[in-house]
Structure formats: C-alpha cells, structure tokens
Amino acid sequence: MKILSIVGARPNFMKVAPLHRAFLNYPDIESKIIHTGQHYDAKMSDVFFNQLELPKPDYFLGVGGGSHTQQTAKIMIEFEQVMKAEKPDIVLVVGDVNSTIACAMVAVKEHIPVVHVEAGLRSGDRRMPEEINRIMTDCISDQLFVTEIAGMNNLKRESIADEKVHFVGNVMIDSLVYYREKASRLTLLDEMGLKPKSYVLMTMHRPSNVDSEEGLKNILTIIKNTTVRKTVLFPVHPRTLKNMETFGLLDELRSLSDVIILEPQGYLEFLYLMENAEIIITDSGGIQEETTYLKVPCLTFRESTERPVTVEVGTNYLLSDLNPESVRELVSKILDGGAKEGHIPDFWDGHAAERIVDILREKYLVNQEQ
The missing domain is CATH 3.40.50.2000 (Glycogen Phosphorylase B;)
Known part of the structure; x- marks a missing residue:
C-alpha cells in the first residue's frame, strides 16, 4: 500500500x-x-x-x-x-x-x-x-x-x-508528547536570563489582527499592559513585522521595556517556550490545542474557534476582538490565581x-x- x-x-x-x-x-x-x-x-x-x-x-x-x-x-x-x-x-x-x-x-x-x-x-x-x-x-x-x-x-x-x-x-498532540522531553533539554530561558513561568508568550499573525494600524496599536497596548506584571516574549511573524514597519510602529515595539523580540522559532524551541510560559496570548489555531494539553492558560483572539473542546474542556479563552482592557483584566485574573482548571480531551x-x-x-x- x-x-x-x-x-x-x-x-x-x-x-x-x-x-x-x-x-x-x-x-x-x-x-x-x-x-x-x-x-x-x-x-x-x-x-x-x-x-x-x-x-x-x-x-x-x-x-x-x-x-x-x-x-x-x-x-x-x-x-x-x-x-x-x-x-x-x-x-x-x-x-x-x-x-x-x-x-x-x-x-x-x-x-x-x-x-x-x-x-x-x-x-x-x-x-x-x-x-x-x-x-x-x-x-x-x-x-x-x-x-x-x-x-x-x-x-x-x-x-x-x-x-x-x-x-x-x-496527531498534533502525538508530536508534542513524542518531542516534549527533547524540548525540555533546551536552554533558551537561561540564555535570556529568565525563569520558568516568569513571562507571557505572544504570537500574532492573522490578517484580521495585524493588517491594520488599529489592530497593531492594540497589540502594542496589550504588550505594554502585560509588561506591568510579566516579561513578554514575542516571536514576531514576518507578516506582523512587515506591517509594523509599514505603519511606522516597529521602533515603538523595539523600544518597549520588558519585551523580548524573537525571530520565528523552530518546533522544539516553541514547544519549550509554551511549556514554561505563565500565559500565552495568540491568534493561532494549533496553539489552542497544545496549550490545552500542557494546561497553560491561552488567550486566543478569534471571533470563533473550530476547536471548541479547547474552550469547553481545556485552558483556552476565546476573545472576539483586540480589546486591551479585556485582556488586561483577564491576564490579571489568571495571574492572581483565577485561571480555569483545564482537562486533557479524550484520546x-x-x-x-x-x-x-x-x-x-x-x-x-x-x-x-x-
């Protein structure tokens, strides 16, 4: 066959x-x-x-x-x-x-x-x-x-x-389970001078979020609000980087304190960063699943999700728009011990x-x- x-x-x-x-x-x-x-x-x-x-x-x-x-x-x-x-x-x-x-x-x-x-x-x-x-x-x-x-x-x-x-x-979880131990041996946090659970990990790439000046400004405000409590690690997608530059916002992003800007990461590196994050802020589809398995709180900027089990059973929160105040309140609630208890879905x-x-x-x- x-x-x-x-x-x-x-x-x-x-x-x-x-x-x-x-x-x-x-x-x-x-x-x-x-x-x-x-x-x-x-x-x-x-x-x-x-x-x-x-x-x-x-x-x-x-x-x-x-x-x-x-x-x-x-x-x-x-x-x-x-x-x-x-x-x-x-x-x-x-x-x-x-x-x-x-x-x-x-x-x-x-x-x-x-x-x-x-x-x-x-x-x-x-x-x-x-x-x-x-x-x-x-x-x-x-x-x-x-x-x-x-x-x-x-x-x-x-x-x-x-x-x-x-x-x-x-099968995404198959890969996570198989490579988790290998990823755990990486030393990225030591190289950046960070400890596990001392940072919030962010990814943003969807056109609905990063193709407008308003969306990018909201992302910058979310980052600023989050750094009051935690360092933000931000592997920047090429689309997001290009649009930040187009709208004249890249210098402001680079000037923010307690933000570490990274290039897009390999699979093992990103798995390692997810596992050790306190919270993940994203608009990705797959990350909803991986964070549910890892039991890491995840804030997902999507009007809807094709993976509802991550919200109903897992650790995913669905946010319909880039509202900095809503994010600030939810991040504070989670950091103050109010995260929902997630479970790993069947199979x-x-x-x-x-x-x-x-x-x-x-x-x-x-x-x-x-």
Whole structure:
C-alpha cells in the first residue's frame, strides 16, 4: 500500500511526522511525503524537517505564493504529475490549508481514496478560507479522522456516512508528547536570563489582527499592559513585522521595556517556550490545542474557534476582538490565581497516529488480502 502524505505549511509537518513514523513500522506500507511549497522558508522548513526527524520530501512542488485561487490551481497542476508518476493507493491530507483541498481534489478525480486527518472541525465562519477548505475536503474524502467530539457532530449534521468517520484523537498532540522531553533539554530561558513561568508568550499573525494600524496599536497596548506584571516574549511573524514597519510602529515595539523580540522559532524551541510560559496570548489555531494539553492558560483572539473542546474542556479563552482592557483584566485574573482548571480531551494521548494506521490497514490492506 503506497501512501502519499501532503505537507504545505509548517503545522502540517507536526501532523504528518507521527503518521510517517507509524507507517514505517509496517513493511507492507510505502510512505512518501510531498511538500507543495505553499509556505516555504528554506531555513524554517529545514529546521522543522530536521527537528521532526522527517526525511527529505520525496517531491517538492515549489508552488510558492499567489492568491488562494492561484495557489490552489498551481498545486493541482503540479500534484497531478506526481499522481501519474507514483500511482498511489491512498492520498493523505491533514488540516485545512490550500494544499489540503488541492491535492484531495486531484486524487478524487483520479479515483484514488482520500484520507483527511483532522476532519470535522468547523468555525462557522465561511469568510475564513480555511473553513471552505475544511468543508470541501471532508465532503470528498473517503476516510475522515476526527480529533474531538464536536467534529463528529459536525460531520453527522453534514450527512457524512458514519462508516467513513473515525474518532481517533489528535496527531498534533502525538508530536508534542513524542518531542516534549527533547524540548525540555533546551536552554533558551537561561540564555535570556529568565525563569520558568516568569513571562507571557505572544504570537500574532492573522490578517484580521495585524493588517491594520488599529489592530497593531492594540497589540502594542496589550504588550505594554502585560509588561506591568510579566516579561513578554514575542516571536514576531514576518507578516506582523512587515506591517509594523509599514505603519511606522516597529521602533515603538523595539523600544518597549520588558519585551523580548524573537525571530520565528523552530518546533522544539516553541514547544519549550509554551511549556514554561505563565500565559500565552495568540491568534493561532494549533496553539489552542497544545496549550490545552500542557494546561497553560491561552488567550486566543478569534471571533470563533473550530476547536471548541479547547474552550469547553481545556485552558483556552476565546476573545472576539483586540480589546486591551479585556485582556488586561483577564491576564490579571489568571495571574492572581483565577485561571480555569483545564482537562486533557479524550484520546489526546500520543497514540492517534497508531489508531489511524490500524484503521487504514484494516480498510485497505486486510480487506484486500481477504
């Protein structure tokens, strides 16, 4: 059984790594990795592949940027050539990036089964390109692997056949569990003169938050208010850095006291910084899940979340806008001992990839042999 696993953006690497590792345990599975190059930074991609112990991708499509439509179209054209050369038995896609829906559509048109890992997530906001990608990918996939109960409910509501849907847990957490001890051996805090739980970790990159002067000024105010109580570590996303410069706010950011500005971090470095943070302030999707497992309070700036279990069960707080006063009050409440007690969701135990492989072998190998 030949499986092509698709990666296009950095979060995909963390999801494919435990799957590829699990596939290697079976001599009857041939696992190949296709990197579309949707998000590609040579330095960061190399860091992630090395840290996650992934082999060099079997194919690098190099599609680069462009509009969502251009990018999706380029991926489809390039991936079609890979499909013709490889003739896989399964195409495995993860998450919700353009690479996911593009490669899924090519596979379906070639009558190759599509497996979607992290299926069923819904924010309810169709203005988000990722939401459209999720809905379309789930609609055409043959096997759907779900991370949380809300995903099961969403797919049932959308009339996806029960036999296609499997509640297996979260492969992002597989990576976290696998690499946690390795990350703990890093010495970043010593190098910065900080102690565990002495800082708030911040990331901001979503266009709705960082593409306007108002949003960036609110981020600066949030940082200023937070540094009254804690040092702020801020790995700055290239988009955020560029916009800070465009609106003439970069010098102000750099002048703030008790703020440590960092370059984007590798996977192990960021895992280490998350685990040792007192609070995390972000607009990321995946960080909601990782902080829930680590039981670190997380303030997420999103109008909605496709991962409601992180709010209902975990340590995530959803904030609909960049209101500095709301953030100041919530940060103070948490620092004064008022954080909610979070729990780890069902099946977030580091074994999701193994459950996925067992199901795929039963569906596509054992049935063939019989």
